[in-house]
Amino acid sequence: MGANGTTYLGIDGGGTRCRARIENENGRVLGEASSGPATTRIGLEKAWRSIMEATETAAAQAGLAREDFARMHAGIGLAGLGRRGAEAALNEISHPFASVVFISDGLAACLGAHSGADGAIVVAGTGSVGVGLIDGREIRFAGYGFPVSDEGSGADIGLQVVRLALRAADRRSELTPLLSEVLAAFDHDPYQAVAWSEEARATDYAAFAPIVMRHANQGDPAGRRIIERAADAIGDLLDLFLARGIDRLSLVGGLADAMTPWLTPDLRARLRRPDADAAAGALLVARGRLDLPKRETDQEETDQAQASKFRV
Secondary structure (H helix, E strand, O other), rough: OOOOOOEEEEEEOOOOOEEEEEEEEOOEEEEEEEEOOHOOOOOOHHHHHHHOOOHHHHHHHOOOOOOHHEEEEEEEEEEEEOOOOOOHHOOOOOOOOOEEEEHHHHHHHHHHHHHOOEEEEEEEOOEEEEEEEEEEEEEOOOOOOOOOOOOOHHHHHHHHHHHHHHHOOOOOOOHHHHHHHHOOOOOHHHHHHHHOOOOOOOOOOOHOOOHHHHHOOOOHHHHHHHHHHHHHHHEEEEHHHHHHOOOOOEEEEEOOOHHHHOOOOOHHHHHHHOOOOHHHHHHHHHHHOOOOEEHHHHHHHHHHHHHHOOOO
């Protein structure tokens, strides 16, 4: 069964999974599906395969045939889009859609959280990033990728606990129940952990985050230190947006609900529930219902160029 009208595709491509949502012209959801990670850090070909896998599954649920993609407009939010050359390479990919617009997964989440209006989000998931919209400008903080950035993320939490577990294995620190459980994942063999780390990706480290959170909530001292440190990093990003005059704030991502109680009471009081998710933000872009914001660095470059009269 095919479709006669135009359809719209919203993609939320993150470090852990890729979600696809298809709507008709009236905004009714026709199909939704998910697949594996979709981030440029695993390679553009793998990321695109995840995007298409989720899209094709959602399309099958909607009763759409492959030829219907020619009447489908896509907004694709993708993790790691800021990596050098990534966006240009994606725009060269042969695709089956009527149109495609690529944005970062953080921007998609921000657009969805505030229905395209001014506001900011901090993503606490496999990675972390702060994205804000104000007066047609996009402001970003952190989110440069694990392990050099993404403080407060699931991957960063996992990295910290593996480090502490190795210290405990050497008896350089207390072997808490949390650290014992983490070492058990490597048969209490530090060298097995080292071998694992040589191949591990951000998603592998992030798999330890729920374990750390569970033990932290149970009072484990190592777990509490790690989560308190992560909450401080997330809180710092929220404070940066407040300093810019953005007071409409949301915390999103897979760790958002678990992390919220660890924030300061003032920040918890300022948070508002997001209007919708990143797939909804990507759908706003697919529908062409808003002008994409200029990145703050782009605006600064434009202002400097105009001031020096190198551009009209």
